[in-house]
Amino acid sequence: MEKPIPLNLIQQFEKVFIDEKSWDSAVAERIRTYFPVDKIERVVQEPFVGRGPELSPEEFDRSKKNIFVTTFNGQFFKRCPGATQKKTLTCCNYYVLNLGSQCNMNCSYCYLQSYLNSPVMKIFSNIDQALSELEEMASQHAHLPYRVGTGEVIDSLSMDEITLYSRQLVNFFKKYPKWSLEFKTKSDKVDQFLDLGPAQNVMVSWSINPPYIIQSEEHGTARFEERLAAAEKCVKSGFSLAFHIDPMIWHPEWKENYAFLIDEISRRFTPEQVKVISVGALRFQPEQRHMMRQRFGMKSLVTSAEMFPSEGGKYRYDASLRHEMFQFVLKKFRDHNPAWNLFLCMETPETWLNSFEQTPMQVPGLHDYFRPLPKIKSENSDLASAVKI
Amino acid sequence: MELILLNTKSEELILDQQIPAEDIIKKLKLLRYPKTLASDEEKKNNSLLWPTSTQVQAQRRGDRWGYNIHFFVSGPQELTKTIEQFQKAAEQWKNQSH
Numbered sequence: 043m044e045k046p047i048p049l050n051l052i053q054q055f056e057k058v059f060i061d062e063k064s065w066d067s068a069v070a071e072r073i074r075t076y077f078p079v080d081k082i083e084r085v086v087q088e089p090f091v092g093r094g095p096e097l098s099p100e101e102f103d104r105s106k107k108n109i110f111v112t113t114f115n116g117q118f119f120k121r122c123p124g125a126t127q128k129k130t131l132t133c134c135n136y137y138v139l140n141l142g143s144q145c146n147m148n149c150s151y152c153y154l155q156s157y158l159n160s161p162v163m164k165i166f167s168n169i170d171q172a173l174s175e176l177e178e179m180a181s182q183h184a185h186l187p188y189r190v191g192t193g194e195v196i197d198s199l200s201m202d203e204i205t206l207y208s209r210q211l212v213n214f215f216k217k218y219p220k221w222s223l224e225f226k227t228k229s230d231k232v233d234q235f236l237d238l239g240p241a242q243n244v245m246v247s248w249s250i251n252p253p254y255i256i257q258s259e260e261h262g263t264a265r266f267e268e269r270l271a272a273a274e275k276c277v278k279s280g281f282s283l284a285f286h287i288d289p290m291i292w293h294p295e296w297k298e299n300y301a302f303l304i305d306e307i308s309r310r311f312t313p314e315q316v317k318v319i320s321v322g323a324l325r326f327q328p329e330q331r332h333m334m335r336q337r338f339g340m341k342s343l344v345t346s347a348e349m350f351p352s353e354g355g356k357y358r359y360d361a362s363l364r365h366e367m368f369q370f371v372l373k374k375f376r377d378h379n380p381a382w383n384l385f386l387c388m389e390t391p392e393t394w395l396n397s398f399e400q401t402p403m404q405v406p407g408l409h410d411y412f413r414p415l416p417k418i419k420s421e422n423s424d425l426a427s428a429v430k431i
Numbered sequence: 432m433e434l435i436l437l438n439t440k441s442e443e444l445i446l447d448q449q450i451p452a453e454d455i456i457k458k459l460k461l462l463r464y465p466k467t468l469a470s471d472e473e474k475k476n477n478s479l480l481w482p483t484s485t486q487v488q489a490q491r492r493g494d495r496w497g498y499n500i501h502f503f504v505s506g507p508q509e510l511t512k513t514i515e516q517f518q519k520a521a522e523q524w525k526n527q528s529h
């Protein structure tokens with residue numbers, strides 16, 4: 043029997059607007075079964091329309107509390123946006139499948155603050171279309187190591203007790219063992235798919251920070267211990283893991299706190315269980331500063347950080363401080379075990395060379411992540427439209 | 432505005448009209464980026480032995496601190512010698528940062 047939607051999740055939302063096109067979808071039916079009737083409204087268009095082009099801080103906050111179940115009318119399966127900034131960033135082969143947008147948690151540094159302009163959290167009801175896109179792609183390239191993630195503009199699992207999309211995706215990826223799926227989360231919501239394991243090509247990954255940073259900057263997320271406990275359950279059920287120590291946030295006790303985090307991961311997991319550990323430092327778009335200041339004040343370690351414009355436009359810490367932070371993490375992990383598979387996320391080639399003395403393609407264990415793969419249909423059509431213009 | 436929100440003391444933010452604009456900007460930057468600018472100053476003090484024909488200026492460009500170097504050579508031997516001296520400076524820099 044399907045697991046019900048927990049009450050504490052239902053209580054987070056003021057309203058669920060269901061597009062009439064999605065009214066009979068499986069996810070809408072589930073919402074109609076478990077949410078109180080007065081929270082549900084059937085609509086013919088996106089609610090809260092008629093605003094300016096950007097969200098105000100109040101509108102952004104409201105968008106986290108209101109769900110809009112609708113269909114997605116476009117290509118679901120896309121290349122990770124980092125890969126389109128090839129000149130300035132060293133990026134891995136990664137594809138994203140967006141089954142919704144916005145997040146019910148509230149991290150001070152969240153890039154969605156400068157990325158989203160929709161006044162509601164969206165859940166796309168047409169997952170079947172997403173799966174058929176994947177099926178078409180997999181039928182041509184089942185033998186190649188495509189990596190697909192669902193956590194680009196929505197946390198992969200924090201809303202999964204509502205959608206149960208993880209179950210359909212795990213079942214799909216089990217048919218294509220060369221392909222891998224990543225659920226990227228800061229929640230501890232894994233129970234709803236554990237029975238489908240083992241599935242070693244399904245990687246459940248946690249963005250993780252020391253407890254002090256989780257407490258001060260990652261509001262509404264699962265605590266440090268809850269995330270690691272959920273990761274242990276995934277290992278037991280036969281899923282693989284990844285950790286993203288990202289964004290590292292500087293604070294006076296950063297060395298002690300990140301050392302604790304690394305010691306805990308090393309004590310509780312092995313490099314065989316954890317396919318990859320990525321490391322990245324705080325960064326954000328300049329336009330995001332105002333929204334963060336208004337939403338979190340200047341007491342936050344993020345808004346008060348000493349950040350500078352970098353090549354590519356994002357604000358980052360001083361390059362030598364980043365280098366020191368990365369070196370610290372890499373060394374600490376390697377002191378525990380040289381077999382940990384580590385890489386830097388969204389960093390410039392200079393930082394890679396300073397930290398590894400190699401480019402990612404030359405680092406053993408990372409070759410598959412960075413070697414070029416055939417373009418997918420949407421990339422080819424982007425190219426075609428670029429040529430037409 | 433960030434300095435006000437960071438609770439910087441108002442005495443520190445009252446700026447003398449007589450001070451040149453460049454110095455005012457320097458003072459405000461010091462208040463907003465104290466840690467980074469202190470470390471930049473420290474690095475400036477670790478002077479390196481540059482080739483004699485060069486003009487070197489330490490500077491911050493966005494998220495990177497480094498040296499802006501100008502030099503002039505009038506022949507291949509001079510160029511080779513300058514490159515050798517640069518290599519020595521690079522070694523010295525490497526040792527300083529370890």
Ligand code: SF4
Pocket residue numbers: 144145146147148149151152153154195196197228263
């Ligand atoms: S969990 Fe991720 S998507 Fe959600 S608020 Fe935090 S950074 Fe943003």
